[in-house]
Amino acid sequence: xxxxxxxxDDELGAHRLASRHVERxxxxxxxxxxxxxxxxxxxxxxxxxxxGPADADLLVxxxxxxxxxxxxVHPGDEAxxxxxxxxxxxxxxxxxxxxxxxxIGLGLTHEVSRDALRAAALDGSIEHLxxxxxxxxxxxxxxxxxxxxxxxxxxxxIEIQQNLDLTYRLYDYGxxxxxxxxxxxxxxDPVPWTRPFEPVQAGPxxxxxxxxxxxxxxxxxxxxxxxxxxSGSVLVPLAAGGxxxxxxxxxxxxxxxxNRVALAGGGDxxxxxxxxxxxxxxxxxxx
Numbered sequence: 001x002x003x004x005x006x007x008x009d010d011e012l013g014a015h016r017l018a019s020r021h022v023e024r025x026x027x028x029x030x031x032x033x034x035x036x037x038x039x040x041x042x043x044x045x046x047x048x049x050x051x052g053p054a055d056a057d058l059l060v061x062x063x064x065x066x067x068x069x070x071x072x073v074h075p076g077d078e079a080x081x082x083x084x085x086x087x088x089x090x091x092x093x094x095x096x097x098x099x100x101x102x103x104i105g106l107g108l109t110h111e112v113s114r115d116a117l118r119a120a121a122l123d124g125s126i127e128h129l130x131x132x133x134x135x136x137x138x139x140x141x142x143x144x145x146x147x148x149x150x151x152x153x154x155x156x157x158i159e160i161q162q163n164l165d166l167t168y169r170l171y172d173y174g175x176x177x178x179x180x181x182x183x184x185x186x187x188x189d190p191v192p193w194t195r196p197f198e199p200v201q202a203g204p205x206x207x208x209x210x211x212x213x214x215x216x217x218x219x220x221x222x223x224x225x226x227x228x229x230x231s232g233s234v235l236v237p238l239a240a241g242g243x244x245x246x247x248x249x250x251x252x253x254x255x256x257x258x259n260r261v262a263l264a265g266g267g268d269x270x271x272x273x274x275x276x277x278x279x280x281x282x283x284x285x286x287x
Contacts, residue, residue, distance in 0.1 A: 013229070013245060013257055013258060013259045013260055013261040014235065014244045014245045014247070014255045014256070014257040014261045015255060015256045015257070016247070016253055016254070016255055017050040017051060017052055017060075017234075017253075017254045017255065017256055018050070018051055019048050019049065019050050019051070019254070020048070020049050020051065021037045021038070021041070021045045021047075021048055022045070022046060022047040022048070022049055023041050023042065023043035023044065023045060023046065024043065024044065024045070024046025024047060025043060025044070025046075025067075025175065026044075026046055026065055026066060026067040026068065026069055026153070027043065027044035027045045027046025027047070027064055027065065027066065028044050028045060028046070028064045028065070028066050029044045029045070031045055031064060033252070034250070034251065034252030034253075035048060035062065035064070035252060044066065045064065046063060046064060046065065047061050047062065047063055047064075048061060048062040049061050050234075050253075050254035052163075052234075052256045055086070055163075056163050056232060056256070057087070057162065057163060057214070057232035057274040058160060058161065058162065058163055058214060058232060058233075058234050058272055058273075058274065059160075059161050059162070059163040059164075060158065060159070060160055060161075060234050060236060060254045060272075061158070061159045061161070062156070062157070062158055062159075062252075063093075063151065063155070063156070063157050063158075063159055064155075064156050065151055065152065065153050065154065065155045065156075066153050066154070067153045068105075068150055068151070068152050068153055068173065069150050069151045069152075070150060070167075070169040070170070070171065070172040070173075070175075070177070071105065071121075071126055071127065071130055071148065071149070071150045071169070071170045071171040071172075072148075072149065072150065072167050072168060072169050072170060072184070073146060073147065073148050073149070073167075073168050073170060073184045073187060073188045074088065074089035074090075074091070074145050074146070074147075074164070074166060074167060074168065074187070075088050075089065075145055075146075075166065075168070075183075075187040076088040076089075076090075076144075076145035076146055076187065077145070077213075079145075079186070079187045080145075080164060080166065083166075085164055085166060086164075087162050087163065087164055087213075088145040088162060088164060088213070089145050089161055089162045089164040089166060090142070090143065090144050090145050090161065090162050090211050090212065090213035090214065091142075091143050091159055091160065091161035091162070092140065092141065092142045092143065092159070092160045092161070092208075092209050092211075092214075092216050092272075093139075093140070093141050093143070093151070093157045093158070093159050094138075094139075094140050094157060094158040094160075094208070094216075094270060095135050095136060095137055095138060095139040095140075095155060095156075095157045096137060096156040096157055096158060096238075097137050097155070097156045098135045098136050098137055098139075098154060098155050098156075099153075099154030099155070100154075101134075101154070102134070102135045102152050102153065102154040102155050103132040103133060103134060103135055103152040104132070104133060104135045104139075104141065104149070104150070104151055104152055104155070105130035105131060105132045105133075105148075105149055105150040105151075105152070106130075106131060106133060106141060106143060106147065106149050106193045107130075107131050107147055107148060107149070107191065107192045107193025107194075108129050108130060108131055108148060108190055108191060108192055108193075109129060109130070109131045109192065110129075110192065111190060111191045111192065112129065112190045113190070114185050114186075114188070114190060116190075117148075117170075117185055117188060117190045118181060118185050121170040121171050121179070121181055121184075121185070122181070124171065126148075126170060126171045127171060127173070130148065130149075130150060131192060131193065132152070135152065135155055140199070140208045140209055140216070141195075141209075142195070142196055142197065142209035142210070142211050142216070143193070144189075144196065144211050144212065144213075145162075145187070145213075146187055146188055146189035147189060147193055148170065148188050148189075148190065149193075158236055158270065160214065160216055160234065160236075160270070160272045162213050162214070167180075168180035168183045168184030168187065169184065170184045170185070170188070196209070196210070196211050197209050197210040197211070200278075203283075204219055204220050204221045204222075204225070204283060205217050205218070205219055205282070205283055206218045206219075206220070207278045208270075210276060210277065210278055211276060212276045213274065213276070214272050214273060214274050214275065214276075215272065215273055215275060215276070215277070215278050215279070216270065216271075216272045217270070217271045217272070217278070217282075218238075218268070218269070218270055218271075219263075219267070219268070219269050219270075219271055219283060220267075220268050221242070221263055221266050221267050221283075222266045223265075223266060223285070223286065224262070224263065224264045224265070224285070224286025225262075225263045225283055225284065225285055225286050226260060226261070226262055226263070226283075226284050226285075226286050227257070227260070227261050227263060227271070227282060227283050227284075228259070228260050228281070228282055228284075229257050229258050229259065229260075229261060229271075229273060229282065230258060230273050230274065230275070230279070231258045231274075232258065232273060232274045233256070233257050233258055233271065233272065233273040233274075234254060234255065234256055234257070234271070234272050234273075235254070235255040235257050235269050235270070235271050236253075236254050236255075236269055236270040236271075236272075237249040237250060237251050237252075237253060237255075237267060237268070237269045238251065238268045238269055238270060239251050239267075239268045241265065241266060241267050241268070242263060242264060242265035242266050242267035243263070243264045243265055244257070244261055244262070244263055244264075244267075245261055245262055246262070246264075249267055249269065262286065263286070264286065
């Protein structure tokens with residue numbers, strides 16, 4: 001789907017992306033405001049997708065969970081291309097809110113063999129093998145492809161990922177959904193997760209995460225600024241305030257951006273762009 005321009009000006013460097021609600025059995029029915037579904041849905045809403053071009057490098061979703069998602073894994077670039085896809089699926093999460101006791105499972109408590117991983121998925125002990133960690137508002141995690149993971153219930157978060165809709169379920173708590181043990185075990189890295197990048201503060205930029213596929217930053221500006229963005233970048237306002245290329249930035253929106261864009265009036269937003277290394281010069285004070 002081509003990106004939609006917020007005010008219909010195709011000359012702008014930033015374009016507001018269209019969104020769609022996606023029903024999930026682990027989602028919620030209490031969404032309100034900008035996230036309220038346009039009509040009554042048969043299943044709860046678990047995800048809101050912000051869709052750019054079909055060949056976009058990155059995809060942004062909002063996730064709303066009432067139950068744990070399946071224990072799952074995604075393929076890397078090589079395995080995904082061997083299966084006929086353009087890219088693999090690294091992903092990152094920014095936690096917006098977390099109910100008391102909310103957790104995210106990321107990596108294993110200790111390394112196991114692939115045979116042991118399969119056996120644990122079959123008998124359910126993988127649930128205890130997964131390394132569940134407390135989740136709090138403001139937490140950021142980068143999950144490289146191959147990382148065994150599961151998002152817990154009681155969470156609202158922003159997910160930035162490589163643009164691939166491919167998930168291999170290893171375990172689903174007895175829900176009547178198919179598993180993908182052969183594919184999942186083959187691409188999984190059955191080891192503990194280690195943080196691939198420690199956040200770095202650089203003026204109004206905080207570089208939150210960087211992996212092989214993309215970089216995630218948080219920009220907190222108090223005045224006008226100019227951003228020089230590479231192709232495939234996305235911007236996600238965390239709060240209402242300010243403008244981009246003269247258009248209002250609202251929470252709950254996502255923008256595709258590239259080349260030079262003008263930010264005015266201050267703002268608080270996430271910025272993600274393809275590539276494994278943070279750019280040295282991307283955000284400068286406005287003229």
